[in-house]
Amino acid sequence: MGKARMAALAALLGLAACSGGDSPASSQAGPGADAPRTIDTAATAAVGLEPLPQGAWTDLARALLAARDLDGSVDATREILARGGIATTDGERILTAAIGPASHLQASPGETVGLAMQARHRAHAGALTISELAQMLETLGWPFPDADPEGDAQGVPDFIAPEDADGYRALLDAERESAQEIERNARRMAIEAEDAAREAAAAADRQRVKAIQDATLAWQEARQAASKAPPAEREAAAAAVQAALAARQAAIEARNRARKESTEARDRMRASGVAGIERKYLAERIQRRIGPDHRQGERVMAMLGDWVRDAAANPDDPESFTPLFLAEMARLQDTPVDLLGSHLARPGRGKGAEVDLRGAPRAQQLRWTLLEIELFAAAFDRRAGNAPPRRSMATRVADVLLPPAHAASACDDFKAWLDSQTEGFGGDVANTAGGIATGAVIDAAAGTIMDATTQEAFGKAMSALGMVAKLAKLAAFYGNEQATVTPEPVSAHKPVGDMKLVWFTARAGISAEEWAEYQRAMGDAAAIDRSARDCLEMAGLPRFNDAVDVAKEAEKWWIVWRLTDGGGNHVYINYKASKFDQGGRFAMRMKRESESTAAARLGVDIRPERGHTGTVARAYATAEARVDAAGMPSPSSLIAGLFGGPTGLADVLLELLTGWYQEMNMPKAYGTMEIEYHCPRPGRLHRSTGREVADGGGDPGPDNCLLSAGK
Numbered sequence: 001m002g003k004a005r006m007a008a009l010a011a012l013l014g015l016a017a018c019s020g021g022d023s024p025a026s027s028q029a030g031p032g033a034d035a036p037r038t039i040d041t042a043a044t045a046a047v048g049l050e051p052l053p054q055g056a057w058t059d060l061a062r063a064l065l066a067a068r069d070l071d072g073s074v075d076a077t078r079e080i081l082a083r084g085g086i087a088t089t090d091g092e093r094i095l096t097a098a099i100g101p102a103s104h105l106q107a108s109p110g111e112t113v114g115l116a117m118q119a120r121h122r123a124h125a126g127a128l129t130i131s132e133l134a135q136m137l138e139t140l141g142w143p144f145p146d147a148d149p150e151g152d153a154q155g156v157p158d159f160i161a162p163e164d165a166d167g168y169r170a171l172l173d174a175e176r177e178s179a180q181e182i183e184r185n186a187r188r189m190a191i192e193a194e195d196a197a198r199e200a201a202a203a204a205d206r207q208r209v210k211a212i213q214d215a216t217l218a219w220q221e222a223r224q225a226a227s228k229a230p231p232a233e234r235e236a237a238a239a240a241v242q243a244a245l246a247a248r249q250a251a252i253e254a255r256n257r258a259r260k261e262s263t264e265a266r267d268r269m270r271a272s273g274v275a276g277i278e279r280k281y282l283a284e285r286i287q288r289r290i291g292p293d294h295r296q297g298e299r300v301m302a303m304l305g306d307w308v309r310d311a312a313a314n315p316d317d318p319e320s321f322t323p324l325f326l327a328e329m330a331r332l333q334d335t336p337v338d339l340l341g342s343h344l345a346r347p348g349r350g351k352g353a354e355v356d357l358r359g360a361p362r363a364q365q366l367r368w369t370l371l372e373i374e375l376f377a378a379a380f381d382r383r384a385g386n387a388p389p390r391r392s393m394a395t396r397v398a399d400v401l402l403p404p405a406h407a408a409s410a411c412d413d414f415k416a417w418l419d420s421q422t423e424g425f426g427g428d429v430a431n432t433a434g435g436i437a438t439g440a441v442i443d444a445a446a447g448t449i450m451d452a453t454t455q456e457a458f459g460k461a462m463s464a465l466g467m468v469a470k471l472a473k474l475a476a477f478y479g480n481e482q483a484t485v486t487p488e489p490v491s492a493h494k495p496v497g498d499m500k501l502v503w504f505t506a507r508a509g510i511s512a513e514e515w516a517e518y519q520r521a522m523g524d525a526a527a528i529d530r531s532a533r534d535c536l537e538m539a540g541l542p543r544f545n546d547a548v549d550v551a552k553e554a555e556k557w558w559i560v561w562r563l564t565d566g567g568g569n570h571v572y573i574n575y576k577a578s579k580f581d582q583g584g585r586f587a588m589r590m591k592r593e594s595e596s597t598a599a600a601r602l603g604v605d606i607r608p609e610r611g612h613t614g615t616v617a618r619a620y621a622t623a624e625a626r627v628d629a630a631g632m633p634s635p636s637s638l639i640a641g642l643f644g645g646p647t648g649l650a651d652v653l654l655e656l657l658t659g660w661y662q663e664m665n666m667p668k669a670y671g672t673m674e675i676e677y678h679c680p681r682p683g684r685l686h687r688s689t690g691r692e693v694a695d696g697g698g699d700p701g702p703d704n705c706l707l708s709a710g711k
Contacts, residue, residue: 046331047348048355048708050340052308053315056083057325065122065332070517073116077371081107081115083321084375085382088112100318103378105469113521114476117514119371123334124484124671126367127475127664129564130304131297133368133468136660139289140464140653144296194266201262208255215248290659297363298343308339322379330366335620335672337366344685344706353616353676356705357685360565365622370472370664377469380462471657475665483508485625485671492606494570494677499605501574504671506559506625508590509597557590558582558628559600566621570607570675577603587628600625606675609703614678617705621675627667679705 052058060083064076078088078096085103088096095109107115118125128136138144222244226237308327311320330337336347343362348355359365368376488503558581563573573586578601581588590598602623639657683706 046336047351048341048345049331049336049338049347050345052327052331052340053312053324055315055321055324057321057328061325061328061332064116064119067120070113070116070120070514070521073120074112074521077112077116077119078107080325080371080375081112083318084325085319085322085378086374100321101382103381105374105378105381107374107473110522111473111476113518115369115371115374116521117482117518119369121482122329122332122369125369125482125667125669127370127373127472127668129292129297129365129367130300130363131292131294131361132663133373134296134300134363135289135291135293136468136663137461137464138293138296139656139660140467141460142464143460144299147296148293197266201266205255205259205262208251208258212248212251212255215244215251219244219248289656290663292364294361294363298361301339301343301363301366304339305341312340319379319382322375325375326368326372329372333367334670335365335622337362339366348618349620349672349674352674353618354705354707356617356619356679356707358569358706359620360567364564367668367670370476373472373664374469374476377465377472380465467657471661471664474661482514483625483627483667483669485623485669487621487623487671487673489673491674491676494606494609494675496611497608499572499574499608501577502604502606502673504561504602504604504623504625504673505599506561506590506602506627506669506671507593507597507599508557508559508627508667509594555589555592555598557598558587559590560626560628561586561588561602562624562626563604564622564624564670565672566619566675570619570677571621572605572607574603574605590627604673609677610680612678614680614703615682615705615707617677617679617682617707619675619677619705620672622670622672625669625671677703679703682707684708 060076060080064073064080067073067076081088082096082099085098085101086105086107087094087098087102088107088109090109118127134144138147219241222237222241226234226241229237304323304326307323311317311323314320315324327339330339331347335349338345338347341347344357346355346357346359484507486505486507488505492500492502494500561573561578563571567573575583578586579588580586588600590600593599602625604621604623606621639654639661681704683704685706685708
């Protein structure tokens with residue numbers, strides 16, 4: 001196992017947390033744009049970045065984003081996976097071998113298309129932020145110090161204007177009370193229905209018992225009559241006795257059958273009634289564990305920074321590719337993030353005024369695509385040598401997922417494929433917790449941690465990573481839908497006096513051009529990819545649709561908005577202008593914009609400044625739009641089948657896996673508006689002592705700023 005990777009793992013298991021701020025994405029053309037694909041100049045022209053070695057990681061990251069068609073992005077993706085230790089295979093043979101130590105993880109041809117489809121939009125898209133990834137690892141068992149299973153407390157968001165805070169709290173209270181009233185009524189009705197059904201069943205049972213009693217009495221009377229019958233009538237009397245006995249037996253069997261049916265009906269009623277409500281409460285409790293954890297996210301950011309520094313010092317080590325590629329991709333995000341920088345290092349988006357170093361936590365601003373998540377997981381599983389990973393493609397019947405008629409079918413092959421991806425995952429790590437060599441950069445911190453870290457902790461960490469990798473692979477097969485967010489305008493100066501209303505427009509769907517590329521790329525999919533798609537369809541999930549079919553349900557889609565940067569200090573959400581359909585979660589229904597796209601608009605107020613005098617600085621307001629396709633079936637049965645069935649999963653873990661799959665699979669897009677303003681009392685950051693010291697005395701008000709020293 002590589003020294004850099006082990007250092008990173010040790011650091012992630014317990015480095016002290018830090019905090020800070022950087023930001024994500026900006027405007028891009030919506031689905032349907034026909035312009036040639038190029039790397040976003042605002043992201044690539046970033047200033048204030050620490051030097052990073054140039055190499056294959058640089059060339060491949062830029063080739064992935066700049067490819068003029070999907071085929072070019074897929075080619076780059078396959079080489080990126082190979083250099084990250086992940087081979088591409090069609091299930092029968094290796095198509096692209098891993099370069100350097102190989103991971104147990106492999107990718108199918110169709111999976112690489114899904115990964116490329118999302119990663120080529122890296123400047124403006126992502127699957128999870130680092131804060132969300134940290135919380136995901138935490139809920140799936142990663143042994144973080146001081147773990148909080150419900151992540152960060154959800155209070156009034158900072159992008160709610162102070163004068164709207166009371167109204168927002170009242171709205172939340174009203175929505176919560178409404179939901180609770182609905183639940184109370186549902187529970188009462190379920191109990192009443194169950195009581196009524198029980199009473200009706202009892203009454204019917206009493207009637208059946210009486211019928212048995214009457215039949216028994218008739219049988220006894222027939223026996224008595226037969227015993228007194230004259231010889232000539234005995235044969236007829238005996239037949240009457242048998243008929244009465246048969247009638248009694250039929251009454252008993254009817255009662256037993258009715259009691260069984262009543263019990264089964266009552267069980268079904270409880271499953272959909274009170275017990276169903278209890279499961280809903282469980283789902284709501286689980287949902288509170290699906291989200292960000294900024295504290296643990298900053299631990300991950302600190303680990304990534306040390307990992308990249310160690311790799312930058314050893315760029316020729318094959319295992320240095322992954323951290324250096326992750327660092328380069330972070331720089332291609334709009335707005336960029338520098339993994340070599342501190343929490344007070346905020347790269348500028350192109351030329352212009354200096355950028356305020358303050359902002360939201362960097363772990364909230366840095367986001368990863370499914371490609372980066374898979375590379376991260378594989379990095380902790382690479383083995384010495386280039387031999388392909390062991391694979392177990394034996395057929396297993398997924399009877400918990402499909403009816404018996406589908407046994408030995410597509411889902412068997414797909415389940416076996418997913419199982420093979422985590423068989424032996426991280427085995428050398430989990431079994432060799434003692435005697436781990438750490439990188440020189442974090443010897444002291446990691447050494448202390450390793451003294452207290454157990455083999456069991458490493459096993460839990462690897463188990464969590466294995467589940468993350470499997471979920472990412474499953475999500476990669478739904479990589480055909482796209483989302484964008486466009487700020488209007490891209491840049492604005494703070495007004496004096498009144499608020500200034502600006503807009504963010506979210507679009508979802510897929511352009512006809514990209515759909516044609518996707519179909520062409522998937523046309524020669526391997527058998528395992530066809531099995532995956534057939535399995536998803538048989539499990540009740542939508543099959544891969546064309547661009548028109550995707551938009552047919554557009555009116556059922558929701559956009560859930562969030563400001564991930566700039567909220568409070570510089571911008572507020574304008575409730576009245578935005579016209580939310582569900583104000584408590586900042587959600588609105590999408591409206592059809594074209595045959596293959598739907599759109600929604602968010603109104604945002606820019607806070608005014610006191611005057612147009614003083615040092616000019618920039619900040620960023622970033623809007624995140626999540627596409628919630630409310631009509632999509634829950635994948636619970638699919639997750640249960642592919643992860644071992646209901647007997648192999650606790651309810652809580654099943655709900656967590658389902659929730660995180662939906663979170664990872666939900667299309668997300670980010671748009672960033674540049675906010676220019678004057679700061680009358682700028683602070684400066686000096687590093688002459690080797691430590692960061694804020695100098696300048698500016699208070700933390702919205703019109704003040706913290707800038708780099710020497711400018």
